[in-house]
Amino acid sequence: MQETNTKKFQDTSFAQSPDVKTEIEALPFRMAPHNIQAEQELLGAILINNEAADRVSSFLTQEHFFDPLHARIFDTALRLIQTGKQATPVTLKTYFDNEDPIGELTVPQYLGRLAANATSIINVLDYGKTIYDLQVRRSLITIGEEMVNTAYESEVDQPPEEQISQTEQQLYSLAEQGKYGAGFCSFKDAITDAIEMANNAYLRDGGLSGVSTGLNELDKKMGGLQKSDLIILAGRPSMGKTALATNIAFNIANAHHTEPQTDGTDKTTDGAVVAFFSLEMSAEQLATRIISEQAEIPSEKIRRGMIDETDFRKLVETSQKLSDTPLFIDPTGGISIAQLAARARKLKRQKNLGVIIVDYLQLLSGSKRTGEGRVQEVSEITTGLKALAKELNVPVIALSQLSRQVENRDDKRPQLSDLRESGSIEQDADVVMFVYREEYYVSRRQPSESDVEATVKWQDEMEQVQGRAEVIVGKQRHGPTGTVPLAFNGNFTRFSDLAEEDRMPYRYE
Numbered sequence: 001m002q003e004t005n006t007k008k009f010q011d012t013s014f015a016q017s018p019d020v021k022t023e024i025e026a027l028p029f030r031m032a033p034h035n036i037q038a039e040q041e042l043l044g045a046i047l048i049n050n051e052a053a054d055r056v057s058s059f060l061t062q063e064h065f066f067d068p069l070h071a072r073i074f075d076t077a078l079r080l081i082q083t084g085k086q087a088t089p090v091t092l093k094t095y096f097d098n099e100d101p102i103g104e105l106t107v108p109q110y111l112g113r114l115a116a117n118a119t120s121i122i123n124v125l126d127y128g129k130t131i132y133d134l135q136v137r138r139s140l141i142t143i144g145e146e147m148v149n150t151a152y153e154s155e156v157d158q159p160p161e162e163q164i165s166q167t168e169q170q171l172y173s174l175a176e177q178g179k180y181g182a183g184f185c186s187f188k189d190a191i192t193d194a195i196e197m198a199n200n201a202y203l204r205d206g207g208l209s210g211v212s213t214g215l216n217e218l219d220k221k222m223g224g225l226q227k228s229d230l231i232i233l234a235g236r237p238s239m240g241k242t243a244l245a246t247n248i249a250f251n252i253a254n255a256h257h258t259e260p261q262t263d264g265t266d267k268t269t270d271g272a273v274v275a276f277f278s279l280e281m282s283a284e285q286l287a288t289r290i291i292s293e294q295a296e297i298p299s300e301k302i303r304r305g306m307i308d309e310t311d312f313r314k315l316v317e318t319s320q321k322l323s324d325t326p327l328f329i330d331p332t333g334g335i336s337i338a339q340l341a342a343r344a345r346k347l348k349r350q351k352n353l354g355v356i357i358v359d360y361l362q363l364l365s366g367s368k369r370t371g372e373g374r375v376q377e378v379s380e381i382t383t384g385l386k387a388l389a390k391e392l393n394v395p396v397i398a399l400s401q402l403s404r405q406v407e408n409r410d411d412k413r414p415q416l417s418d419l420r421e422s423g424s425i426e427q428d429a430d431v432v433m434f435v436y437r438e439e440y441y442v443s444r445r446q447p448s449e450s451d452v453e454a455t456v457k458w459q460d461e462m463e464q465v466q467g468r469a470e471v472i473v474g475k476q477r478h479g480p481t482g483t484v485p486l487a488f489n490g491n492f493t494r495f496s497d498l499a500e501e502d503r504m505p506y507r508y509e
Contacts, residue, residue, distance in 0.1 A: 034066035042127040044118025056128035214251025225395035235435035243493040253327035272354025279363035337384040360399035379424035432475040
């Protein structure tokens with residue numbers, strides 16, 4: 001009986017009529033991938049039990065249907081259900097009375113046939129995924145056709161690189177949509193994940209639940225960099241934001257270690273693969289900083305070529321040791337948040353990306369919708385970075401500038417209110433850290449050499465602050481705030497832990 005119904009069901013579909021089949025067979029081109037029967041089964045299941053719509057509405061839209069009528073039926077049914085009404089052939093009838101007939105059937109009659117021939121709602125999720133996947137394949141075909149046509153008919157002033165960039169962006173956008181959605185997570189699964197995190201922290205040296213920054217005191221304060229966190233690292237110019245971010249990036253990448261699993265995959269046991277989006281500095285400049293730090297040769301000497309044979313040999317040896325470090329630098333300036341997200345997703349798929357660093361937030365651009373100001377654009381950027389951190393389940397460190405009002409205070413230690421466009425940044429961030437070096441300000445208060453008493457006093461003050469830095473944790477959702485003292489070597493742009501004898505008590509705000 002079921003086979004008879006199925007055959008009858010297929011025969012009444014306008015896509016399966018003999019005339020249409022004959023025309024399709026006569027066409028000299030291939031049809032785009034589609035499955036009319038899956039669309040019919042899905043719609044029929046929804047019409048006999050509206051709960052079926054809940055299983056697919058999180059990832060399926062009318063754009064995923066191949067047949068335009070099916071798309072309109074699905075969209076109308078969903079809108080009725082969302083308003084608290086029943087979607088049945090009777091309630092949908094008024095919306096399709098004026099539609100052209102399907103062969104011998106009117107559309108209202110077709111709706112009744114869809115419901116009558118639907119078998120069950122058990123497989124509705126599989127039908128939805130089939131429809132979704134076929135639409136993705138059709139989109140790939142469209143992108144490929146556009147790429148070929150553009151390559152044939154490209155303008156003289158349109159370089160191939162521009163077409164490559166556009167095609168990549170289309171593919172990234174398609175990949176971004178290529179997920180069915182996780183939906184709800186049971187509390188049991190959440191507890192299991194929490195226990196696993198605690199176990200990893202227990203087994204790991206130092207008892208960290210997150211990725212180690214390579215700076216022990218900072219790790220103790222934060223427990224390492226936590227997955228899915230948006231971490232803002234802010235400071236005034238010359239405080240060392242980029243230097244600290246570069247140090248952390250290298251420490252994490254250099255500590256990267258994996259272990260093979262029974263299923264053939266590799267599990268990261270320490271460190272992580274790092275993506276460094278450098279919107280301000282070139283990849284060469286960042287690499288020079290890292291080599292300078294590791295070889296302990298001032299970066300200024302490297303840039304100016306003021307090195308001898310011993311130094312050069314040391315640079316070569318250091319660069320050879322660092323060449324396999326999984327640190328990937330994207331020096332593209334003026335990148336948008338959408339492009340950054342797309343490139344991060346690609347690296348996640350290819351290299352199992354573990355940490356993202358953005359230098360710096362104010363150089364990113366949003367969608368620049370007409371009528372919106374910079375504050376709204378920054379809000380879009382911070383929201384996008386936080387969403388990316390959650391989606392890829394990795395910590396995202398975004399550097400940020402501070403407003404000039406810091407300079408007008410006697411105590412120039414930054415506060416949350418000093419963040420530029422601070423509302424959205426402070427709201428979206430899980431952690432806000434400030435880099436502060438008192439040495440920078442004291443060095444600029446050097447008195448005249450003729451004033452001996454003031455000079456001696458200034459020298460004493462310089463001795464107390466020289467080579468010291470502070471990382472002020474101004475906000476932390478999951479831990480304490482306070483100040484972490486660090487050592488800073490300006491010659492090598494290196495932050496490190498203070499020696500035991502140099503450590504001072506924590507400063508709590």
